[in-house]
Amino acid sequence: MRFQPIEGALVSTVVVAAAAVGGVGLRGLMVEFLELDESAAWTAEMRLTVVDLMARDKELTGRRRREEEEEEKMERGGIEEKLGEKELRQSVDEVSNLALDIGGSLIKMVYFSSNSGSSVDDQVHGSANGDSNHSVLSGRLHFEKFETRKIDDWIGYLSSKQFRQYGAQCNQAPASDKNIIKATGGGAFKFADLLKEKLGIILDKEDEMDCLVTGANFLLKAVHNEAFTYMDGQKEYVQIDQIDLYPYLLVNIGSGVSMIKVDSDSKFERVSGTSVGGGTFLGLGKLLTKCKSFDDLLELSHQGNNRVIDMLVGDIYGGMDYSKIGLTSTAIASSFGKAISKERELEDYRPEDMARSLLRMISNNIGQIAYLNALRFGLKRIFFGGFFIRGHAYTMDTISVAVNFWSKGDAKAMFLRHEGFLGALGAFMSYEKNDPADEASHQLVKQFPNSSYCIEDRVQSSDSTYASDNGCIECRLQVAK
Ligand SMILES: Nc1ncnc2c1ncn2[C@@H]1O[C@H](COP(=O)(O)OP(=O)(O)O)[C@@H](O)[C@H]1O
Ligand SMILES: CC(C)(COP(=O)(O)O)[C@@H](O)C(=O)NCCC(=O)O
Incomplete structure (x- = not known):
């Protein structure tokens, strides 16, 4: 069982702005990283407390991961039974602030759902820091992914869940606003007309690099144990010093690879990239091995020996x-x-040997180019994200060895637990941008001062059947009364 005890659970807190006049509806959910001034008199705000529990051990891949998931599911059975189908369904019904990252390979979704199955009194567990001006609402941040090539299935899924109404949701917001969904990635342009035609959704496009950086900054600052190193099978969490985070190099390994020098919360530059990325692995791998999916290809690579080829x-x-x-x-x-x-x-040649060799070639190449770019700008920290990594041990090991080798031990590759959701998280956080009235209350609490709020501490898989690696983070909203 992976649920951690609540007492002593590590919590990060983000203040999110919302005009919650007369209700707890979210509007303009925002996350910008400013100092929290506890004495400030906020009139309309919410505080999102991310109780960070990782959905699963990302090192587990392929069959082992699936076995583990099965086990987890069985162990979790009790909880899911207790929650019951109805309640789970209702929690999805309360979705708001759906954000999308539609990439060349995968569509990523992030959204918030409040626990609507319970009454408002049940939802409100107490007041943060004894602050009687705020009450706390529990809910979840959901992470889901789908294959872009199966976009029709995904549209069916969105339609069945009525996700088309889950834009900047606020009870008082005009219905038309609810159909405006924040979206990033190339598919936000490519599929804009299709989504409008099929679902009546209007995509409000956000720049991909902007979203990647916003998502990475959020995770690195707000989510405990987000970053880790991986070498020789050893995973070590990196404690991020928020004062000393910048500059760093963000390497996003999606279909292709982008390398971004991040200088501050708002300043960054895409300094390099390579077309030899995740799409190359999957594309060439399919041609060479006849594997039908990324998971199969990864699984196959476990049994291979690259030295043969x-x-x-x-x-x-x-x-x-x-x-x-x-x-x-x-x-x-x-x-x-x-x-x-x-x-x-x-x-x-055996398909497994080719899969292994391909994975190694691509991972090593990316690690090397990343380091050379870090060297180019004198950057000491390199964070790797993107769904190519998938928490896969061999991939991370190869990237780490490349960085270590070329830097002669000077630099270390670091990985992110929510690796593939940076862009979608960035889009999620951009909801506030359209709401200048909320600007004044953009704040981040760097370290939640008192973890005793964490009444629940559990992770559950989403009900999607289209993709693996979905999950959610239990979170709590502090709502201005
Ligand atoms: N289930 C999956 N289906 C397809 N590709 C996957 C899957 N899981 C991981 N990948 C890898 O992740 C890459 C896509 O990563 P992602 O960060 O989502 O980029 P993009 O935004 O280009 O879709 C793919 O090219 C592939 O290498
Ligand atoms: C064009 C992209 C930004 C699109 O992002 P993706 O969907 O791959 O995540 C990316 O594929 C990329 O940076 N490609 C490398 C292009 C180059 O620098 O050569």
């Missing part, structure tokens, strides 16, 4: 190291280099 330094140097330039005999001299052999054709 990669040309090693030792293959060139007669089994010896090339120590003068620091290359051991087992280092890869040329990825897929052995395939130049006249004797062997494609069918002579």
Whole structure:
């Protein structure tokens, strides 16, 4: 069972602005990172407390992950039974602030749902810090992903959930506003007409890089244990010093790869990128192995041996190291280099070896380019996000080794637990932008001063059947009375 005890649970708090006049409806949910002045007199605000529990151990992949999920599901059975179908369904009914990141490979969704199955009194668990001006509403931040190529299925899903009404939701907001959904990624442009035609949704487009950075900054500042290093099978959480976070390099490995130098909350520049990314792995992998899905390809790579197909330094140097330039005999001299052999054709290579070699080639290449860009701008911290990583041990290990090797141990690759949702989170946070009235109350509490609010501390999977790795974070809203 993965649920952590509530007492002592680590909590991050974000103040979100909302005009909650006469109700608890959310409007203009915002997250900008300013100092919280506890003495400030806020008239209309909410505080979102992210009780951070990770949905699952992201190191688990493929079959092991699925087995673990099954186990978890069984263990969780009691809770889900207690909540019951009805209550789960109702919690989805209270969705607000749906935000989308429609990428080349995956559609990512983030939204908030309050626990509408319970009465308002049940929802309000107490007042934060004994502050009688605020009450606390519990709910969830949901994370879901779908394959972009199955967009028709996804549209059906949105339609069935009536997600088309889940824009900047506020009980008092005009109905037309509810159909305006924040969206980022190329698909926000590509599919805008389709979504308008099929669902009546109007996409309010946000810049992709902007959203990636906003999402990363939010996670790094607000969510405890978000960043970690991974090397030789060892995962170590990195404590982020919020005062000393910038500058850093954000490497987002989606279909393609973007590298962004982040200088402050609002200042960043996309300094590089490479077209050899997640799409390359999945695309070439499918051609080479006949695998139908990313998960199958990853799974297959576990059983492979890249040395069968990669040309090693030792293959060139007669089994010896090339120590003068620091290359051991087992280092890869040329990825897929052995395939130049006249004797062997494609069918002579095992799909698992090719999958392994491909994963290694792409991960290593990205790690190297990332480090060179960090070096270019004197950046010490490199954070990797994007759904290519999928918390996969071999991928992270390879990236880490590349960064370590090229930096001669000076730099470390860091990974993010909500790796694939940076853009969608950024879009989620952009709801407030249209609401200048809320501007004054944009604030972030860097460290929640008292974790005893965390009445519930649990994670549950979403009810989506389209994709894995979905989940939600229990969160609490502090609502101005
Ligand atoms: N279930 C999945 N289906 C397809 N690709 C996946 C899946 N899980 C992880 N990936 C990998 O993640 C990449 C997409 O990452 P993502 O950050 O969502 O980028 P994009 O915004 O371009 O869709 C894919 O190219 C693939 O390598
Ligand atoms: C064009 C993109 C920003 C789109 O983002 P994605 O859907 O891949 O997450 C990305 O694929 C990318 O940065 N590609 C690399 C292009 C280049 O710098 O060569």
